[in-house]
Ligand SMILES: Nc1ncnc2c1ncn2[C@@H]1O[C@H](COP(=O)(O)OP(=O)(O)OP(=O)(O)O)[C@@H](O)[C@H]1O
Ligand SMILES: O=C(O)C1=C[C@@H](O)[C@@H](O)[C@H](O)C1
């Protein structure tokens with residue numbers, strides 16, 4: 420018997436700047452759709468055996484970006500749920516090319532809200548010194564890439580995470596009505 424291998428691919432890949440809610444909304448969305456959730460930041464930490472902050476300090480950002488590109492490539496091949504990628508993963512040209520063949524959800528956030536949100540969350544090595552100006556700079560640099568790669572875009576400012584998750588789940592069901600996670 421010859422069996423063709425079935426391609427596994429994420430239901431959707433979440434992109435956006437730090438604090439846009441990729442990890443938070445990604446996890447809620449996966450739960451809502453009954454599929455697994457994966458976050459490449461967590462995969463990179465697993466591979467390196469240490470937190471992202473330590474990778475930046477001990478090995479440098481360039482090494483982190485190599486681990487990140489490999490983690491994204493593996494997850495895109497291997498994961499059939501919701502995938503969140505690190506905020507800067509879209510800077511890598513090979514990753515950009517891979518994402519062009521997937522359903523990509525861009526979570527938008529305004530600078531003010533991103534600053535408040537990252538202030539509440541765990542350490543982010545790129546935002547240790549003057550988080551507001553660092554965030555502004557990276558958001559301005561990356562915005563065109565996020566926009567170019569997005570299949571669907573959702574503003575997240577002043578949105579309740581559960582309500583936003585409902586809106587995204589509905590949009591995904593409309594986009595892919597035949598998917599197994601969307602039974603009639
Ligand atoms: N829609 C939202 N409204 C209010 N707070 C939110 C929303 N989405 C996320 N948050 C909060 O913002 C913080 C950052 O969210 P999260 O870690 O999900 O962002 P991220 O995009 O994964 O960031 P990073 O790129 O650094 O991994 C968390 O404390 C989270 O609870
Ligand atoms: O925006 C970025 O460049 C980053 C975002 C985080 O998700 C982590 O991937 C890391 O802190 C770098």
Ligand SMILES: [Mg+2]
Nearest residue numbers: 441442443460
């Ligand atoms: Mg995250």
